[in-house]
């Protein structure tokens with residue numbers, strides 16, 4: 714009986730060795746990071762025009778000075794990535810959109826609201842959209858309702874972390 718079992722397990726080992734060998738090339742492959750959860754599955758070409766990624770770092774700068782939103786986009790997705798290593802408390806960034814004339818007030822009230830509120834005044838109606846405040850290595854995504862933009866106004870995006878406004882500010886353009 715023992716011998717019989719041993720034979721069977723030997724056979725099973727051989728089998729599994731074979732199948733492992735043939736399966737190996739595929740088995741070792743699939744550890745690609747499951748197409749980052751945030752990315753909308755299979756981005757269509759239409760969606761591509763209605764989204765952008767903006768990077769900011771420990772150098773207190775965005776990597777873009779303008780965001781061009783097609784008027785055909787009902788919703789526009791913005792992902793802010795903090796490429797630096799400094800913590801949120803020292804070099805936090807957010808991305809806030811407001812009318813140009815409201816920028817200073819939003820930033821000032823944000824600073825007053827303090828770190829515990831991520832430098833955003835609660836219920837600030839001047840804000841069209843804002844990400845949360847993030848630190849190095851983090852990212853945040855927002856969907857902007859483009860219906861909130863009206864013709865004749867100028868819009869900007871900026872960071873409300875105290876002291877960052879002068880360096881971190883760009884224009885939001887609605888384009889055809």
Ligand SMILES: [Cu+2]
Pocket residue numbers: 773804805806807872873874877881
């Ligand atoms: Cu900032």
